[in-house]
Amino acid sequence: MTINLKVWRQEGPDKPGRLVPYIVEGVNPDMSFLEMFDLLNEVLILKGEEPIEFDSDCREGICGSCNMVVNGIPHGPQKGTAVCQLHMRHYKDGDSIVVEPWRATAFPLIRDLVVDRTAFDRIIAAGGYVSVNTGSAQDANNIAVEKERADRAFDFAACIGCGACVAACPNASAALFTSAKIAHLSLYPQGEPERNRRVVRMVEQMDKEGFGDCSNHGECEASCPKAISISGIALMRREYMKAMLSS
């Protein structure tokens, strides 16, 4: 089938960008969305044009590299699906698709669809860990963790750090990403001793990076390929209040 694409092209952070139309022919319904881009890029290279730069790695929805806003929706229309797992069988011959990068001041654009998401690493560095030096751990079964609690923690730990939550959020807020790590670790007994310091520092860092505030639009949860629940954001706020009151 043939797909009419409009793709955001921008040579560099300080260069102007624009949507450029492309007609991609010979798209197979079994192709993934990124494979359609591979196909287009091959054609572009052979025509002597510059291919479209985009990030991807695992192509199975777990590394969090891929980031395309497809017709106004980060990762596209399928529920719980990263764009690398989106397949062309959901489109019809002749469909028009607009593709843009994540847009947020805290995710500066590098080139075309590639953005810089290192702000997320710095948020984790501010406290998204348990301080346990290698070798100092006790036997793994010394602390029992209620299964239901562990399962709930896992739901938050499943975050792949893709940034779709920020991209989807009308405020460009990183609340869902930040809260996912806070929720995971504060639900675990192992994370208990550092919980106050963790939430305060991570929130501080999130502010510093220039992400917007969370106004509870919940768009992040809808776009999250791992369907991380915004109840994590509520939990983060409870943790935060506890931390403030106990200081």
Added chain:
Amino acid sequence: MSENIITDPMLDSKAPSGKLEEKWSNFLNTTKLVNPNNKRKHTVLVVGTGLAGASAAASLAELGYNVRSFCIQDSPRRAHSIAAQGGINAAKNYPDDGDSVWRLFYDTIKGGDYRARESNVYRLAQISNSIIDQCVAQGVPFAREYGGLLANRSFGGAQVSRTFYARGQTGQQLLLGAYQAMERMIDAGKVTQFSRREMLDLVVVDGKARGIITRNLVTGELERHMGDAVLLCTGGYGNVYYLSTNAKNSNVTAAWRCHRRGAYFANPCFTQIHPTCIPVSGDYQSKLTLMSESLRNDGRVWVPKKPGDSRKPDQIPEEDRDYYLERKYPSFGNLVPRDVASRNAKEMVDHEKGVGETKMAVYLDFADAIKRVGEHVISERYGNLFEMYEKITGDDPYKVPMRIYPAVHYTMGGLWVDYNLMSTIPGLFVLGEANFSDHGANRLGASALMQGLADGYFVISHTLGNYIASTELPKVDTARPEFADAENESRARLTTLLSIKGEKTVTQFHQELGHIMWDYVGMARNREGLGHAMTEITRLREEFGRNLRVPGSPDTLNKNLEFAGRVADYMELGELMARDALQREESCGGHFREEYQTEEGEAQRDDEKFGYVAAWEYTGANQTPVVHKENLEFEFVKLTQRSYK
């Protein structure tokens, strides 16, 4: 090439003496230590942030070393380890089903078809338990029982339940644990992270690894980094086959450049082909997806009895189906090890019994299991895998049997290292999948994660300390000619790639290379095919040098340029893999030479002649490499022929 094995003096494994169970503690008791105050005077370059790299960076920084960490992706958390699904082994014996350090060691050595070093594998089994402790303390959400304690499951090649898992995302959770530990050290100022960097060369000064050249993938700048040691944790090279379950950025470049600088490459032909992957659907396909091995616990593998039968699966009656694994291996049935299952699937397809549109697949059928235990139980066990399968293929595996086919998954070969994980270049250590150390000719499920973390968390801190404490490491600075030379060579290589301006894209070359490798250096190999592969690769390399087209410029983000460099290295590696496979005139583990099989068509080892590690030395461009042999001595286990009948 089949003369008696002479142990190469260059390849001293440096395994400590003593009883198997005492070797590691003997090492620890006698190792030289670095004074805590001196540790901060040393800089260690850690290339790669997968399980091996991230855990090494974190542990070394905790001890006080200054660490510089590098990765290709935009964040260290995206290293390929993130994609591992099934689990991680440890000899905890929580289920009390008879597991022990010895048994884990023995299963691993046997699973590897007796082509790994006893001392290393035993150490791995000893350390396995501490890994679980460490990860749990970090908050890794392993699966738990209702009582709140850790759950285990069983995996191929073992008769005990020793696999710890975190849903179908074990690699992700373990990597995030290590990544977070590393980020903590970044916050503490002990680790400096360099993301979107590709290592293009190793800098050797006075015979020791003292630095690396990286390309900043955003600006294209070449950068020089100096250190007292280099840790290569850059993963496996499965992408030499173009299609594999590896992530798109997985590559051999870092390891290959070290090889060209003098590090020996060991057993390059040992690759693992995983039996249960989603089959290729067309030429456009960029990557293959693994379906966890655990599916074979409930799924039955079959093909039509009649070649060329193109009826839909539900129209093929029971009597026209061949459940070939159950037929041929009555005692293990669908649960035979990976290499056996893969080879049999290929055999069926070769006999034109393949299914699906491409005829390059076999069925994995859950109808009986659903009838037996109900759809909800199956969905509980494999729900997320079924969903993933449906996303990719559009078929519902609850209704139609899955189509599966083997795919390249893991590479047991890698840079040769001694017991200290040090390569033949002093100061260059190799960890994780990038080295060859622990899995012999075939890796058991759930033991790559174990090895990566053992190397990174628990081995390297001691062996590196020993090296630093016992080695003269005079200050060098990056203005030295060795750095300049390496940088210039890297630049020249990039300029060449861009200047060919031919008619074929990098992907086209990579696909072609992949076809050659898959057809002739894949699941079944023979002398003629391997020879053919070598000529074909030589031809392809020649064409690459003349007809490659890389768009864009060197001083911006340019993924085609990155890939071009990697494919160039893959072609050289591919040739070496074929050469290595040709040299190994036996079948063992993932290496199946058609000339060497038993009457029933099973792999036939030749311990007498090939009980060694083949470590290749690079002798210059277009020169024939030289093979060095490390004799594998089995002091503690008895070698037996594997049988799964």
Added chain:
Amino acid sequence: MNTHSKLLAGLTSQVGRKILTGVTGFVLVLFVIGHLSGNLSLLKSDPNAFNGYARFLHSFGAFVYVIEVLLTLVILTHAYIGISIALRKKEARKQGYEMYRSKGGQSKQSISSRTMVYTGTILLIFLVIHIIQFRFGAGISAGYITTLNGEEARDLRRLVVEVFQNPGWVAFYVGVMILLGFHLRHGIWSMLQSLGAMRPRYTPVIYGIALILGILLAVGFLLLPIWLYIYGGAAV
């Protein structure tokens, strides 16, 4: 940092700000519910039902002033943070999308959620007018006097009724009340989420309740001017 400034730093952070909008929003919602239930006495046939209620409120003396000052602070804080959040949002995404859509599903994005700052700002303007109009409007000195239990009291009802004889005012009030409904449709759910009261199981319920409560409050309020306009304050 001492505890004091730590708390302050905490409240000015992103999460702190949300907690403050949540708390102030909560107070305002309670006030509005109370205000509506009091105002409903305008519908009673006894004209003094409402005046009595007003007098009852003012009988608390100085305490009333304290409450009024606090309420003003609450409104100002709420408005200040609300507007500053909206301004920060522009900073956080300087380059906007060419095409942007809600994914639906679990999303709580709606016209109501996207227009909080506009409905809010109009409410702020409304409040200034409203308070001048009624709280500081014609009183005893202007001859708006009634007798309650034999004592002289302000005939607030007369003022209200008079204002709502003017179709312009009626339209203005009805319009603002609709916007209030929109503000509360997202606001009520949002404040509970902001205060961390949300658990996954309750989310859909609370989100539904916010809708119903928003509609009830808006309809309750806008009935008053319409009713007073039609019936001129006469008891039916």
